[in-house]
Amino acid sequence: MTLEKFLSTLTEAKKQRLADLGFTPEEFVEAYNEHEHVYTTGNPAVYCGTWFKYNCGNLDGQWIDLTTFDGDYDDFIAYCNALHCDEPDPELHFQDYEGFPEVWYDEFISEADFDNIMEYMELCDDYDSEAVDAYMSAIGASDLSNFKEAYIGEYDSENDFAEYMFDECYPECPDYLRNYIDIEAFARDLMYDYTYEGGYIFRNC
Secondary structure: OOHHHHHHOOOHHHHHHHHHOOOOHHHHHHHHHHHEOOHHHOOOEEEEEEHHHHHOOOOOOEEEEHHHHOOOHHHHHHHHHHHOOOOOOOOEEEEEEEOOOHHHOOOOOOHHHHHHHHHHHHHHHHOOHHHHHHHHHHHOOOOOOOHHHHEEEEOOOHHHHHHHHHHHHOOOOOHHHHOOOOHHHHHHHHOOOEEEEOOEEEEOO
């Protein structure tokens, strides 16, 4: 749905529904432009339509940038309802997504999913996004609460990490003795407490 199409069909009833949601027409125009997803950013986004429109063969909606709501789920839902104020009680339908793991995508984005997506985005800003994805793969779940505690760093292999740990633990070990150390065996022992996934090491929390 383009902004021009939205404004061209702005009846008094739609204006009243906008007002009930805390928007004047001018404020909605500003919000529309603020929340419009720009594909090149790679930000988490969803396409928001409604079930009524979808069942009528109408795909009117908008790609919405989830990062533009400052982590406020209620503001996100209020905006989505305002976008579809041509319906008295829109049943929101999130028809597509991008920029975040599928585990948090649903045809209706819950507050818990929204919060998880926000946490994912913040971690990807602070760390390599591939590291965050590798952690999710390593633990086989979508809980990111222990990521910062678990994340150790990027290594070429388990043996590479084992060599680093040996040097940290035994910095005074002379080279002639070090040549006798079985790094592969040391790495196997380390992996009881650590996990190697996608080029990254994580502590087992």
